[in-house]
Amino acid sequence: MDLQKRTWAEISLGAIRHNYEAIRRTLPSGTRFLGVVKADAYGHGALAVSRLLAELGAEYLAVSCLDEAMELRSGGIGLPILILGHTPPTYVPLLIEQNLTQTVTCEAKAEEFSAVAAAVGGRLRVHIALDTGMGRLGFLCAGRHFEAGVKNVIAAVSSPHLIPEGVFTHLARSDEPGQGARDFTLGQIGLFNDVLTEVSKISGFKFPLRHCASSGGVLNYIPEAAMDMVRPGLLLYGYGDEGRLGLRPAMSLMTTVSTIKHYDAGTPISYGGTFVTERRTRMGVLPIGYADGLLRCLSGRFSFWTAGGQAPQRGRICMDMCMADLTGLDKVNLDSRVEVFGQHNSLDELARTAGTIPYELLCSVSKRVPRVYVD
Numbered sequence: 001m002d003l004q005k006r007t008w009a010e011i012s013l014g015a016i017r018h019n020y021e022a023i024r025r026t027l028p029s030g031t032r033f034l035g036v037v038k039a040d041a042y043g044h045g046a047l048a049v050s051r052l053l054a055e056l057g058a059e060y061l062a063v064s065c066l067d068e069a070m071e072l073r074s075g076g077i078g079l080p081i082l083i084l085g086h087t088p089p090t091y092v093p094l095l096i097e098q099n100l101t102q103t104v105t106c107e108a109k110a111e112e113f114s115a116v117a118a119a120v121g122g123r124l125r126v127h128i129a130l131d132t133g134m135g136r137l138g139f140l141c142a143g144r145h146f147e148a149g150v151k152n153v154i155a156a157v158s159s160p161h162l163i164p165e166g167v168f169t170h171l172a173r174s175d176e177p178g179q180g181a182r183d184f185t186l187g188q189i190g191l192f193n194d195v196l197t198e199v200s201k202i203s204g205f206k207f208p209l210r211h212c213a214s215s216g217g218v219l220n221y222i223p224e225a226a227m228d229m230v231r232p233g234l235l236l237y238g239y240g241d242e243g244r245l246g247l248r249p250a251m252s253l254m255t256t257v258s259t260i261k262h263y264d265a266g267t268p269i270s271y272g273g274t275f276v277t278e279r280r281t282r283m284g285v286l287p288i289g290y291a292d293g294l295l296r297c298l299s300g301r302f303s304f305w306t307a308g309g310q311a312p313q314r315g316r317i318c319m320d321m322c323m324a325d326l327t328g329l330d331k332v333n334l335d336s337r338v339e340v341f342g343q344h345n346s347l348d349e350l351a352r353t354a355g356t357i358p359y360e361l362l363c364s365v366s367k368r369v370p371r372v373y374v375d
Ligand SMILES: *Cc1c(COP(=O)(O)O)cnc(C)c1O
Pocket: 036, 038, 084, 170, 213, 214, 215, 216, 231, 232, 233, 234, 235
């Protein structure tokens, strides 16, 4: 490891492989696998994860924006890539040249993309997004919008300058327990199918790739949400399965002990002196702070895993470092490995403590933290 032994994220490619295979096993044969690698593969490194997914046989990748897609193409990834968010129409020539698939989120965008593609004499591969209840992107088609939605989808797929390869919707409550969430989700899936049936009845057009399941859909709504393709992100990285698929966390956020101090009782620790030692204390200074992704709101509210036991974090988390109580942890010394979350410390629990979800903590691990790949 060519690290300065500061702070690093250990990424187990073996865990991602294991998770990919565990997800695959739950799918009907013939359902394609789109791996979501947006936001640098949820902090795991988009290029490394995409290479692995390509090797494992994933059929598609998805990112959030053109820059993320270009990073993968520049890195030699040849798989089809779906851009889930908006791309300004001026980039249509680049999308076509790089063989990228663009999401189309409304009739106006369909017209703009189509016009630019026509001007350069090309055809843009697209997936149409339907808003069946997420209340975010997509053609409106719920309730009184049904007929107009169908009409707009037909207009979009009729453009000679678009290649309407796919259609998808995003489920807003598929990871939620309870009958209310179940009814809502089945309603979304039902509406999605109804729109497609109506489009096909009127125009004869059938989309080759229909997809609606992100991680929640894969976990809770197979087979009805499997369709032609699924789009898991979080599950690939080892979270969100409630233990049901036996997934393994892929990332361990690791740091070390850079300094050890011995304080008398009554010594205030860090900004604001919010923590005061109650006894003689062996305190470690750890080179990880909120600029590395260790949220400041976790100050004083969690413990680090060490080989000698749990070490409570003390005082306010600073930008680049924070303190941990090593009293009685005699095995823990300068340069000892310390885990924030991963193999030993649950990310789910840390996220709950921070009042957020595992997604946000994974994405918060900053650019400054080197990713170290192990198999
Ligand atoms: C992020 C995203 C996904 C993946 O979601 P997970 O919950 O991580 O599986 C799938 N589809 C869309 C449209 C997304 O934005």
